[in-house]
Amino acid sequence: MARASYLRVYLPETRVPEPLVHVSDGATASGRVMRTGEFGLSEESPRDDAFVLDHAGRRYVCPRFPRLRMLEGLMAFRNAYQGPTASMLVPQATADRAARELERIQHRIPGARSHILTSPFFVPLRWFSLFDPHERMLVDEADTLTIRYRTPLRDALRRVRRSIGVLEEAGFDEAIVEQVVDLQQWLEPFPRDAVVELDYGGVASLFTRAELAIDESAADIAASLDALENGDYEEAGEHYGFAASRWAHAQSLAYAN
Incomplete structure (x- = not known):
């Protein structure tokens, strides 16, 4: 399996539907579900367990399926x-x-249904539109630096709807808007008190610690959307360019593969 980033939806433990309760019983708090396969490649465990998240005084569960x-x-x-x-x-x-x-x-x-979206080698820039820049977390695990964002699902939906409106008003190509609409439609069926998490995962290893420390991709995307909304297309392009250039090398690996 290639290095990948993840977008996860965590349900409040009390909101996990009855047929899924057995899934949360085998949950793992470590988040370490990768293993080395027969040919030395990383692969995900096939077990139907879940990620567990303690957030804002509540416990949340993300079934892996x-x-x-x-x-x-x-x-x-x-x-x-x-x-x-x-x-x-x-x-x-x-x-x-x-x-x-x-x-x-x-x-x-x-x-x-899938509670996890996976993107090999890079983070799709539209994912950043779900988060406030202040929700960025630099996380140091086992001497490895990574980045995560977490937000209430209701806030993620509000932001993605606004992004769609801004892009449509600015006259963006339908194919671009559809990708953001698909993201909204994936989130809609989940309960509003769920939590959305963006995890750089293995993609973080494509960057140095210094590069991760100054990575403000969500802030760049937010600034680009603000500028678009205000009709300043030059500033919008500049901020989007900052984020796009940051991810250009990682994204090229996806196309090379």
Whole structure:
């Protein structure tokens, strides 16, 4: 598995639906779910456990559902292509098996859905629009520096709706706006008292400690949106450029792979 960043939704422990309670029973507070596979590559544990977060005096749970996420990712990858290309990348028989297994999982655990979005090698800049710059946390774990953001889901939704409005008003291409709309639609079904977390994860290792210390990507995106809203396209482009250039090398690795 490639180095990846993660966007997670944590449910209040008391709000975890009954069919998912058994998932939270096996939860891990460490967040260390990666292991070394047969060929020395990192891979995620296939167990249906969860991340646990103690935040603002409450306990939150993020079910991992690794198998469900893998199947959803496979289907989304295939659906991103049209005609013969789709069948060349993911044969129809494989897609049919994946669809049947997804149905079995959702029948066994009603309401099961992905609580985690994964991005190999970089953080999509639209993710930063969910957070206030002051929610940035520099975290030093096992001598490794990383960055996380956390915010109430209701605030994340308010910010992403505003971002969509600003982009539409500024006349951005529909394909760009749709990516932000997709993010909103992913968040909408979760309870409003959930918590959203952006975790740089393994992507942090692509930067030096000094680079992480001065990484203010959320502030750059917020400033760009503010400038767009005020009609200052030059300033908006400047702030967006700061964030885009910071992530250019990491993003190039995704395309190279």
